[in-house]
Amino acid sequence: MDLLANLAAGFQTALSYEGLLFCFIGVTLGTLVGVLPGIGPLAAISMALPVTFYLDPTSALIMLAGIFYGSQYGGSTASILLNLAGTATSAVTCLDGYPMTKQGRAGVALFITTVTSFVGGSFAILLLIGFAPLVAQFALRFGSAEYFSIMVLGLIAASTLSAGSPLKGLAAVIVGVILGLVGMDVDSGVWRFTLGFIQLTDGISLVAMAMGLFGVAEILNNVGRPPVTVTARDVTLRSMIPTSADLRASLAPTGRGALIGSLIGALPGTGPGIASFMAYAAEKRIAKDPSRFGKGAIEGVAGPEAANNAAVQSAFIPTLSLGIPGDAVMAVLLGALMIHGIVPGPMFLTQQPVMFWGLIASFWIGNILLLVLNIPLIGIWVRILTIPYHILYPAMLFFICVGVFSVRNSPFDIFAVMLFGVLGYFMNLFHYPPAPMLLGFILGPLMEEHFKRELRISQGDFTAFIDRPLSALFLAAGAIILTVGLVPVVKTVIGNLRARRG
Amino acid sequence: MAEKGRDLNYWEILVAVLIGCFGAYVAWHGSHYSLGQVARMGPGFVPVSLGIILIVIAFALVFEVQKLARVPLDIPLRSILYVSAAVLTFAVVVPRFGLIPAIACLVVISGLAERPLRPKTMAISTVVLSIIGVVLFVRGLGIPLSPVRW
Numbered sequence: 001m002d003l004l005a006n007l008a009a010g011f012q013t014a015l016s017y018e019g020l021l022f023c024f025i026g027v028t029l030g031t032l033v034g035v036l037p038g039i040g041p042l043a044a045i046s047m048a049l050p051v052t053f054y055l056d057p058t059s060a061l062i063m064l065a066g067i068f069y070g071s072q073y074g075g076s077t078a079s080i081l082l083n084l085a086g087t088a089t090s091a092v093t094c095l096d097g098y099p100m101t102k103q104g105r106a107g108v109a110l111f112i113t114t115v116t117s118f119v120g121g122s123f124a125i126l127l128l129i130g131f132a133p134l135v136a137q138f139a140l141r142f143g144s145a146e147y148f149s150i151m152v153l154g155l156i157a158a159s160t161l162s163a164g165s166p167l168k169g170l171a172a173v174i175v176g177v178i179l180g181l182v183g184m185d186v187d188s189g190v191w192r193f194t195l196g197f198i199q200l201t202d203g204i205s206l207v208a209m210a211m212g213l214f215g216v217a218e219i220l221n222n223v224g225r226p227p228v229t230v231t232a233r234d235v236t237l238r239s240m241i242p243t244s245a246d247l248r249a250s251l252a253p254t255g256r257g258a259l260i261g262s263l264i265g266a267l268p269g270t271g272p273g274i275a276s277f278m279a280y281a282a283e284k285r286i287a288k289d290p291s292r293f294g295k296g297a298i299e300g301v302a303g304p305e306a307a308n309n310a311a312v313q314s315a316f317i318p319t320l321s322l323g324i325p326g327d328a329v330m331a332v333l334l335g336a337l338m339i340h341g342i343v344p345g346p347m348f349l350t351q352q353p354v355m356f357w358g359l360i361a362s363f364w365i366g367n368i369l370l371l372v373l374n375i376p377l378i379g380i381w382v383r384i385l386t387i388p389y390h391i392l393y394p395a396m397l398f399f400i401c402v403g404v405f406s407v408r409n410s411p412f413d414i415f416a417v418m419l420f421g422v423l424g425y426f427m428n429l430f431h432y433p434p435a436p437m438l439l440g441f442i443l444g445p446l447m448e449e450h451f452k453r454e455l456r457i458s459q460g461d462f463t464a465f466i467d468r469p470l471s472a473l474f475l476a477a478g479a480i481i482l483t484v485g486l487v488p489v490v491k492t493v494i495g496n497l498r499a500r501r502g
Numbered sequence: 503m504a505e506k507g508r509d510l511n512y513w514e515i516l517v518a519v520l521i522g523c524f525g526a527y528v529a530w531h532g533s534h535y536s537l538g539q540v541a542r543m544g545p546g547f548v549p550v551s552l553g554i555i556l557i558v559i560a561f562a563l564v565f566e567v568q569k570l571a572r573v574p575l576d577i578p579l580r581s582i583l584y585v586s587a588a589v590l591t592f593a594v595v596v597p598r599f600g601l602i603p604a605i606a607c608l609v610v611i612s613g614l615a616e617r618p619l620r621p622k623t624m625a626i627s628t629v630v631l632s633i634i635g636v637v638l639f640v641r642g643l644g645i646p647l648s649p650v651r652w
Contacts, residue, residue, distance in 0.1 A: 167566055171521055171559050178528055178552050185545040190535055192545055193528075216589070223581040223615045390616050391623060394609045397585070398631045401592045401608065402601075402639055402647070409646060414593035418586050425582065429575070430517050448548050460541030493565040 007129070010357025013058060014365050019358065022059040026066020027366045031374065033067065034074025034090070035381045039396060041071035042329050042435075043215035046207055047399045049336050050406040057340040058355045062362040064336060068329055069121060069312045069363070072272060073370045076113040076305055077381050081106055089272040089308040092280045096293060096300030103296050107378075108242045112298060113305045114374045116254040120306030121367040123258040124265065124313035128360060131266075132349065136321035139346040144450040144457070145465050147324075149474035151447045154268030154324055156478040158436040160485030161274050167489050168432045176440025177447070179204055186445075187452065199412040206335045208413045209441060211400045212420025213427075213434040219393045220425040246298050253283050253303035260303075261310030268318045269439065271327025272308035279307035313363055320344050320356060324443070328435035331442040513575065514567035522560030529553025584615035600650040601640065602632045 013019055033044040045064050052060035075090035080097035093113070100109040142150075155177075159169030182193045183203030194200040242250075257279040264275040283303040284293045293300050315326030323345030325331035337344055342352065349356050374381075404413045427434050458464035466472045532549030540547075588611035595604040609628045613620065636649050 165566060167559060167563055171556065171563065174552055174556050174559065175521070175524070178549065178556070181549055181552075185535075187543075188536075188545045190545040192535060192549065193531065216585070220582050220585055223578065223585055223612075390613070390620065391627065393585075394612050394624075394627050395631060397588060397592075397608055397612055398605060398635070401589060401596075401604075402635060405593075405596065405647070406639065411593040411597055414589060414596075418589040418593075421589070422582065422586060429577070430514065432517075451548070452543050455540060456542060458541075460539065462540075489562070489566055492569075493562065496565055496569045499569065 003129070003133075006353055006357045007361065009354055010359075010361035013354055013358030014062070014361035018056075018059050019062055019362055020365070022055070022063040023066050023362045023366050024369060026063035027070035027073075027370050028373070029063075030067035030070020030072075031074035031077075031370065031381065032384065034071035035077050035384060036074075036387075036392070040214055040218065041068050042210060042332065042438075043218065043396075043400075044071065045329060045332050045336075046210035046215065047403045049207055049210075049332065050403045052336060053339070053407075057337070057342055058358055060336065060340065061333070061355070061359050062366075064333055065316070065359065065363065066366045068333070069309060069366060070370055072305075072309050072312050073114065073117050073374055074381065076117070076301075077110065077374075077378065080109045080113065080301070081382060089276050092276040092304045092308075093301055095280065096295070096297050099294065099296035100298070100301065105296065108246055109298070109301055110378055111242055111375065112246065112250050112302055114371060116250060116257065116302045116306040117309040118367055118371045119254050120258040120261055120308070120310035121313050122364065123306075124262040124310035125360065125363050125367070127262050127266070127314055128317055128363070132317050132321045132356075132360075135317060136346040136349045139322050142322075142346070142470070143468065144454040145468050145471040146474065148447055148450040148454060149465060149471040149478070150268060150322070150324055151443045151450070153474045153478040153481075154318075155436070155440055155443060155447075156482050156485075157267060157269030158327070158439050159433075160481055161270055164431045164433060165489060166482075166485035168430075169436050172427070172432050172434065172437040173440040176437035177444030179209070179437075180441040180444030181448070186449065197412070199408075199410055202408075203445075204441070205404065205407060205410070205413045205416060206332065206442065207407050208404050208416040209420050210332050210438060211404055212417040213424035213438060215396065215400050216417055216421025217424025217428060217434070219396060220421055221428060222389060223393060249298050250302035253279075253299040254306045256282060256286075257303035257306030258310045261307030262314040264307075265311030265314035265326055266317045268322070268324045268326055270311075271315055271329070272311040273327075275311035276304035276308040279303040309367075316359075316363075320348060320359075321346060323348070325439065328438045331439050335442060510568045511570045511572050513572075514570050515564055518560050518563035518567055521563065522557050525553045525556025525560055527553070528556065581615040585612050588612035588615075596647065601635050601647045602649050605631050605635060 014023065029044065029048070030041065033039050033041060044067050048064060048067060052064060055063070072089060076093045076097065079090035079094040081101055083094050083098040097109050097113070100106060155173050159173045160166035180203070182200055184191050184201050191201055260279045260282060261272070261275040264270050264278060265272065280300055280303060283299045284290050287293065287297070287299060315330050318324045318326050319330040319334055323334070323343065325334045334344060342348070400417060401414055404417050405411065407413065424434050454464055455462070465475060529550045532546045532553055535546030535549070536544035537546045537550065538544030588608050591607045591611055592604045595607050606628045609624050609631065613624045640647050640649060
């Protein structure tokens, strides 16, 4: 009955004036960000991050989380109506959502999307309620070896499972880890890689990196290109009512999507993007007539949407109970928590139960708010899509600049944002994924600490990482994922070498 | 579609080589910090190891990417330069002249990245953003930025 008491306390926090206010602001902002192409949840959360310093931690968390899962709702709007992926995860929704629009069934697609997103999110929240405390209990027995190994697993998963070459993903992760080492070494007090810049003694600013890689890089991607013509279609409330056939067809995919999403989101290193992709692939494989996909099959919309909302919520499980981020956005949220002086992890649940359960309660409230907001307000969101980009991007640059400046009062950080923006642009150009790099940046210093500590305890004995069963398990899983991921790479390399000889 | 013939994708190879160079630099610079022993690692151990791993990955990358289909690189260099310059200018102007002049510079310079030039939009944006900036950030959140400084 402890659980009910905790939930009750949580709802009390979440339903307070502040809790509701920031939840509302968060989800609204999130939907807005999801709708607008060119700003992803990562950039938005980074931009909101400095603002949260002036709030109390619980409200800050509620708001930032709201932005995250809100953006999943909004992202589907742009992808269905305009074939524009508002967020990376909604790219999958374009595949069948846009054809539905062309068939005049945009309203139905939007409605189903909103409902399945809610179902997916709620399911994952239930899992979160059930499992996070268990995982935290379990994790109390974690030693440095386990922490190190699970982070290795997370980074390998992040680099190999994201789109594109796993080798490039690995390179990105390692560069990220290296960048994380910049600054003063905790053990020895030595300044590493600061290149004579005093501003680097505290390390590279996380906010600068996140905003640069995802905010500025996206702007650089879009500026100077011919504008995308947006015609706001009139989506009436009546047009959104689905037929009973639609509802029946969406039922099973929603369930499957929720399950897939919850599981994938809970793994460290993987997030909603992979979840929605896998849900789509699963639906296509299970379908009796796979050729319908890509032409407006409602299963192709319902499944992935349930999956990505579920993944977003379940990504909080490892983040809050282990202190290991489920994906790049979680990593930034983790950074936000640490800046507030809160260290998520197994202790978090016991030491800050009000915050933890308040957050979870706010997730559910947020999802309800989104359900209620999105259906009637679809028309408004669509109209917002018509704001021309040339008005938007200077404003975005403004928020980025002021935001990053306010973290450390440092013009140097603004300069860093610019550098990361250019870097991010070129990374996107050559298909090196930036999200794993950010993940590596945040996890790197932690990994080093645990690595060194374990070796100090075992007095230089590397087998310590394999002797302990859990640690060995994580490392083995990582090795498997890595090997499987690298098989196509090895094939390519051998193919290239053979062609040269031929 | 670009041909996947015997032509090597030079740009991709260059990027892989650059990564390798970065790894080499990290390993080299890292070795200047004390490495210590495995049981008591010094600050240089991890950087050197990571640098070496990166070199290995870069090496493999060279072989992976060399046959990638060559896509014409369409880089809007001017836009990138203007946006970067805008951010840089903001960083320089804000401590010296205050928030509002910095906003003006930001809006104008980044606006130059797009053709046609839209002076009216720029003016309105500057005013609106300045109001938001002062009300939300300076007064509301108390961020230590002065609106204008002589």
